[in-house]
Amino acid sequence: MIYSVTLNPSIDYVIGLSQLTLGRVNRLDSDLKLPGGKGINVSRILKELDLPTTALGFTGGFIGQFVTDRLANLGLTTRFTPIAGDTRINVKVKAEEETELNASGPTISSDEAAAFKRELDQLQPGDVVVMAGSLPAGLPASFYRDLVPVIHEHGADFVIDTTGQALLDTLPDKPLVVKPNHHELAELFGDPEYTSLEETVQAGRKLLGLGAQHVLVSMAGAGALMITADKAYHGTVPAGKVENSVGAGDSMLAGFTGTFATTHDELESFKVAIACGSATAFSKDLATRAKIEEVKATITITEI
Ligand SMILES: Nc1ncnc2c1ncn2[C@@H]1O[C@H](COP(=O)(O)OP(=O)(O)O)[C@@H](O)[C@H]1O
Numbered sequence: 321m322i323y324s325v326t327l328n329p330s331i332d333y334v335i336g337l338s339q340l341t342l343g344r345v346n347r348l349d350s351d352l353k354l355p356g357g358k359g360i361n362v363s364r365i366l367k368e369l370d371l372p373t374t375a376l377g378f379t380g381g382f383i384g385q386f387v388t389d390r391l392a393n394l395g396l397t398t399r400f401t402p403i404a405g406d407t408r409i410n411v412k413v414k415a416e417e418e419t420e421l422n423a424s425g426p427t428i429s430s431d432e433a434a435a436f437k438r439e440l441d442q443l444q445p446g447d448v449v450v451m452a453g454s455l456p457a458g459l460p461a462s463f464y465r466d467l468v469p470v471i472h473e474h475g476a477d478f479v480i481d482t483t484g485q486a487l488l489d490t491l492p493d494k495p496l497v498v499k500p501n502h503h504e505l506a507e508l509f510g511d512p513e514y515t516s517l518e519e520t521v522q523a524g525r526k527l528l529g530l531g532a533q534h535v536l537v538s539m540a541g542a543g544a545l546m547i548t549a550d551k552a553y554h555g556t557v558p559a560g561k562v563e564n565s566v567g568a569g570d571s572m573l574a575g576f577t578g579t580f581a582t583t584h585d586e587l588e589s590f591k592v593a594i595a596c597g598s599a600t601a602f603s604k605d606l607a608t609r610a611k612i613e614e615v616k617a618t619i620t621i622t623e624i
């Protein structure tokens with residue numbers, strides 16, 4: 321079973337308009353409400369791939385109910401911990417360019433945090449826990465790292481999708497995979513933006529040295545890298561119309577984690593990861609299985 325952890329879910333309110341003018345009333349051409357949050361997106365893609373998954377996290381108020389109901393309609397198993405606060409709304413503006421407005425979310429009490437931790441008692445050897453996204457207020461910055469010993473105690477593995485020091489802090493505990501994008505990777509090491517694949521590979525390899533079991537670096541429309549101890553691979557992404565890249569990174573992580581957990585085949589997992597990321601970028605909502613298969617057939621992986 322792959323468990324996702326979304327401590328700070330959301331409704332992603334995706335609005336489309338040809339031009340956004342600040343300081344004026346703007347009329348929308350389209351609007352879409354999606355259950356959002358990085359772990360939830362991971363579980364949704366795993367479900368599309370027919371892999372067993374359960375979404376954990378905190379939900380509260382009518383927005384939390386909307387998220388839970390929409391996921392139930394999609395047939396997804398959830399075990400959210402109820403909270404007194406209201407789950408947030410994140411606004412994703414698709415105008416001349418994509419702009420994201422992510423709220424900080426509700427405050428979690430210590431009792432709510434303790435109730436969430438009890439959910440991890442159900443972990444079994446061989447399970448994987450994917451922890452992804454921002455921490456809501458009230459939780460200590462070490463919250464993810466503090467869950468790792470509990471996960472390991474049950475013989476389960478973990479994946480973490482976060483940035484900065486919080487990511488570096490968990491590397492010695494050997495996450496199954498980490499997937500920074502190329503901007504996050506440069507920031508992590510205080511480097512200027514990388515200008516070549518070689519530089520990016522060198523930086524990615526440092527994450528392996530620090531403990532990550534697998535390292536993927538996503539580069540949006542420029543594809544992705546997979547870096548192993550002695551090799552590096554570049555995966556192309558097909559040309560296509562980007563409809564909504566929100567959740568593309570989460571989709572990629574789901575594709576790799578789900579495929580690797582079931583096959584232990586790194587190259588196949590990398591290919592499925594890119595297919596899931598790009599199929600989501602080419603869709604208004606997250607990718608469907610059919611779109612993932614279609615995109616996968618066009619991806620080329622080359623050793624560099
Ligand atoms: N413009 C795009 N065209 C095709 N694929 C894309 C595009 N943007 C994202 N993707 C796919 O999604 C993956 C993750 O996207 P990226 O933007 O790098 O991650 P994140 O959302 O974590 O910043 C990419 O490696 C690629 O497979």
Ligand SMILES: O=P(O)(O)OC[C@H]1O[C@](O)(COP(=O)(O)O)[C@@H](O)[C@@H]1O
Pocket residue numbers: 328330331332355356357358359361410422452453454455565566567568569570571
């Ligand atoms: O927890 P954070 O960092 O605010 O991110 C939450 C947002 O991330 C998303 O999961 C999308 O993430 P990606 O585009 O990085 O894959 C949205 O659904 C959600 O609104």
